[in-house]
Amino acid sequence: MQSDSGLSRWLKVPLLYNVFQAAVGGNAGRRRIVQNHVRAKAGDKVIDIGCGPAQALQCLPDVQYVGFDINPDYIAAAKRTYGSKGTFVVGDTHSLRGDLRFKNADIVTAVSVLHHLDDEDAADCIQFAYDALKNGGRFVSHDPCWVPNHGAFSKYIMSHDRGRNIRTEQQYRELAEKVFRNVKASVDTKPMRIPYVTVVLECEK
Numbered sequence: 001m002q003s004d005s006g007l008s009r010w011l012k013v014p015l016l017y018n019v020f021q022a023a024v025g026g027n028a029g030r031r032r033i034v035q036n037h038v039r040a041k042a043g044d045k046v047i048d049i050g051c052g053p054a055q056a057l058q059c060l061p062d063v064q065y066v067g068f069d070i071n072p073d074y075i076a077a078a079k080r081t082y083g084s085k086g087t088f089v090v091g092d093t094h095s096l097r098g099d100l101r102f103k104n105a106d107i108v109t110a111v112s113v114l115h116h117l118d119d120e121d122a123a124d125c126i127q128f129a130y131d132a133l134k135n136g137g138r139f140v141s142h143d144p145c146w147v148p149n150h151g152a153f154s155k156y157i158m159s160h161d162r163g164r165n166i167r168t169e170q171q172y173r174e175l176a177e178k179v180f181r182n183v184k185a186s187v188d189t190k191p192m193r194i195p196y197v198t199v200v201l202e203c204e205k
């Protein structure tokens, strides 16, 4: 579920989303996640759940990229910007289940997506990622997370995030461990220019 008031509504516009991400350091953060955790190689098949305007493509090598998002405006922007560099599809993990384009992946990513989903949809998203992966493939997620003694300023900013389901590291981990046996979590307390705390999960099939 997403909040739909104020800034949140404007961020659904692809250009404003891209400008906002650049301003708060989100693009640099995404680049670090792709380099340090996604670690895709040229030729890999990468499925990007909740891809937004597909800015991850700016940081990936020459991969076989398939992204999907529920926001048709983001998918239209991804097609305009990246054309044949990827396949961009409107949908979610329910509507696209069984679609053969979302199988046999080396890596599945969900960057800043799980905190938009309630526990039931997040579990479905993680199961979708598992089913889409080859054996030995990896699912990488990235989301804001609550930590003990969370700073007041960062707590205030994060409580205004569009995603209404920010969890603790342990809660994200428990969701992933229902599906994946091997789950590694890395918390970052300075991921962006604004006070924020995030966690990356790396899950191996």
Ligand SMILES: C[S@@+](CC[C@H](N)C(=O)[O-])C[C@H]1O[C@@H](n2cnc3c(N)ncnc32)[C@H](O)[C@@H]1O
Binding pocket: 030, 049, 050, 051, 052, 053, 054, 055, 056, 068, 069, 070, 071, 074, 091, 092, 093, 110, 111, 112, 113, 116, 117, 121
């Ligand atoms: C914070 S944005 C992140 C976009 C992109 N991953 C990035 O790194 O810029 C969260 C995205 O998740 C998408 N989203 C939310 N719920 C979704 C769902 N159920 N299925 C697919 N995408 C979803 C939103 O439309 C939005 O593009």
